[in-house]
Amino acid sequence: MSVLMIVTLVVFIGAKGLGYFWPQAIVQFETAQGPVMGEISDREPAHENEPERLQLRVANRDLYGQDFRWFQADEVKNPKLVADAVLVERLEYGAFIGWIRAVQEDGKVIAEGPGALPGVEQRLPKAHSLRSRIHAIEKGEVGDLNASLEGIRLDRRRLKSAPDEAKGKALDAKELDLKARYQQVSERLDELRKESQRVTVILETVDGQRKEQSIGSLIRVLPVNSMSTLSKLKVYMSRLWEFVAEDPRESNTEGGIFPAIFGTVMMVLMMSLVVVPCGVVAALYLREYAKDGWLVRATRVAVNNLAGVPSIVFGVFGLGFFVYTLGGSIDQIFYSDRLPTPTYGTGSIIWASLTLALLTVPVVIVSTEEALASVPRNQREASLAMGATKWQTLWKIVLPGAAPGILTGLILAMARGAGEVAPLMLTGVVKLAPSMPLDGTFPFLHLDRKFMHLGFHIYDVGFQSPNSEAAKPMVFMTALLLLAVVVLLNFAAINLRRRLRARMGGSTF
Amino acid sequence: MEIEDPRPIPEPVVLPPPKTEPAWDRAAVAEMELALRVRKLDLWYGAKQALFGIDLDVPKNTVMSLIGPSGCGKSTLLRSLNRMNDLIDGVRIQGQVLLGDQDLYDPKVDVIELRKRMGMVFQKSNPFPKSIYENVAYGLRIHGVKDTRVLDETVERSLVGAGLWDEVKDRLKDSALGLSGGQQQRLCIARALAVKPEVILMDEPCSALDPIATGRVEELIFELKKDFTIVIVTHNMQQAARVSDFTGFFWLGKLIEVGLTKQLFTNPTQRTTEDYITGRFG
Amino acid sequence: MTERHFDTELKCMKDGLMAMAIQVEEMIDLAIVVITKQSDAQAEQVVELDRIVDAQEVRLDCACIDLLGLRAPFATDLRFLAGCLKIIPQLERIGDHCKNIGRRGLILNRQAQVLNPDYFEKMGQAVCGMVCDSVEAFLKGDVDLANRVIKADDLVDELHHQIFGELLRQMIKDPLCIERASHLIIVNKDFERIADHATNICEEVLYILEGVNVKHPYLHQDPHD
Ligand SMILES: Nc1ncnc2c1ncn2[C@@H]1O[C@H](COP(=O)(O)OP(=O)(O)OP(=O)(O)O)[C@@H](O)[C@H]1O
């Protein structure tokens, strides 16, 4: 039954989302207002006295102002597949549908008419590599330089409270040096940017509007109607890959969602790292050490009630306790020189993880208690009778025996944690994080950074996006990915558990 | 008148000494060194008294078996010999248990150290879910032995001692749970041997084993007697008769009769014992 | 105290032993008649009865071993079966002696009496009484009776000596009766042996009942007590 439900869910979401990446045919129609061209993206069958309607993705948001248009079926005539029509994916303004008329270099036409398309295709790889170089410099060197400059600024502020000539001079020198290097880098960047601007492409829409665009801003040029299935498949795969591995563009409605995947996984892993020790220690105390009394009973009741508290309440608690109180104090004590800019005193991945850990710890406690109880009594006795202390018995016999059960708890906790969005919105998730919580800049792991999350991404793209029609497939795809991430994490844990069990020789729980 | 007998006088035949242990009589027993002495032991589970004034002497290098109907307190006594009853809430104990000269219930006694001197084998074989090797090495490891050579030697010696070495020497790294029931039980015995206890307590060690495995364990007990003192609880009177030198009969928490196994099984002095061992118990 | 199936089997055993004892007692009675009354018919009957006793011995032996093997008894049960196992051959031996007396009776009956039949009447009754008492002690578990039987053996020994002396005197007096007297000496010995077997039975009974071995009191080494 539940298997059926899951399969239905996956198939449904998959059907809605996966089709999005398949290159659709470009159809041209005649209408009273002139010709239109685009992909048929939706149909509404006729009902009552409404005639059948078609939705056309005409793209060219920069020229038309909108991506989609509705037509009544009897309004449009003579559908026709135009062989040389192209779909151009661009970095900005979404896709373009129309024709490529010419390629220019430094203003001079170098390819025209039928030669224009091959000309673009030929120059595209170079433009892409140029773009990624620019991107790398922006992200890497410029980012590093900025970080160093920020460091100097902070040092300055510190010096103000305890002036020191020599240090001040050293700082000045360092700053000068950095500024010089910054200058160099910006020059190099400018050069590269100019280089990428040199080649431009003349695009023309079906109603004759023309637009010139630098080749650097094009991602793919697809003559969809004349493509073979195989090359469509290639495009499909590369789009899929882009979706999974790239940063988002156009306020999240295009490009990939890698930061969100990464943020989700990292947040769940951090949560696991916190929740397992806490939950296990709590369960050990409750079951093995605490004498049965009102305190233990109260704790049990509390744990059980904790599991029933709505997650947004945890979000509020996380915001109030972790972010403001704990984070605020950390800032006061360790990062006072940066104030009033908060470091830990604002939502960040660590607080989000801790909040989720709090949310899921009852699950781990309960299942760990079960697991501890299921370790055969006679094994404990055997260990104790050998002269082992209680602690040795717990550590060497009981915990390994309970490990599969504890992992079960972790699996449940992860499943719950990965799917929660509400508490995260208060404690550190953002729609677009400038940088990821784990990167190449020292100290590599930035617990104080905000992060992106698949669940929140769905919400953001689906409901907060300016172009929600275009983002609809993204929502489904993101949901599918969220599902996949959760399933993957669970499989990892289940696999670990299976191996543990096998090592223990098939004892069952 | 003397008659000449032509036949040569035959050499007297010298018989080999009998293989079984010499029959102890009371006098000999009185002179034996005692490994374990229980004096006036009373035990309560909460308000319920489970043992009543137990007096029991176990001579060194002998096997003492405890028999009696279910619930009469055999396991309770056994568990008070290595203070496993400490783990149960509400247990109260009066009286003395002396291992050598040391009173086990002396408040100064180190229970951990004591349990090392008293190995225990349980009714249901309970190997740890670890490898065969780790099972046997467990006792040493928890007492801080790290030297692999010592561990290897002890594991081999214990497994040989438990008669299991030849069967498992090629699969020491395999899980102990892959062994048969009888092998598992002998592994548990090996595990107990590894820490070189003085006394081995066995609580119905063969109750889950087939006759072959039981036979092996019984042979093993016979061998172990040379180096250890053994107290074994069993419901199988034939087994008690086969393996033990002394037998104690428990009934309703009292030690009704204790004596040489031969005596107890052929001619018990107490009517209750008689009824129990002949199966007339109602 | 629970009723065991085993108890029925033990009872069966006891009944079998009783049947055998009754046969044997009858044989002793017949033997007495053979010697005192010189009756051929009784002599033949004794020889015939011995075969029945032999068959009973084999049957009871088997049953005893079966019970020992299958029931693996302890304590009284063990002692009872062990005792039975030893009493059965005693009874059988008694039967053999009676048969021997019967055989000799067939020879002696063709000749004149050597001895006053009263002697053997007395001897026979004493022996027969001992056997009856020993069997009764076994069946009833009567320790006193068993002890009395053991004591009564002395009387039989006394009679045995008397008859032996009398026969010797007869032989010295009349060498012609040496052959007959010799037969009677053996008959006399047979009766004496029967009494010994009765004593043995009583010793077994005492072991069954008390678990103490009272045989050969001069051997002080006693493994159990
Ligand atoms: N943990 C306990 N708490 C309370 N009573 C107990 C406990 N363990 C045993 N008893 C009681 O003590 C008495 C003796 O139990 P024990 O386990 O020693 O019997 P046993 O002779 O070993 O029986 P068995 O042959 O069935 O193992 C029983 O009446 C039992 O109910």
Ligand SMILES: [Mg+2]
């Ligand atoms: Mg028990």
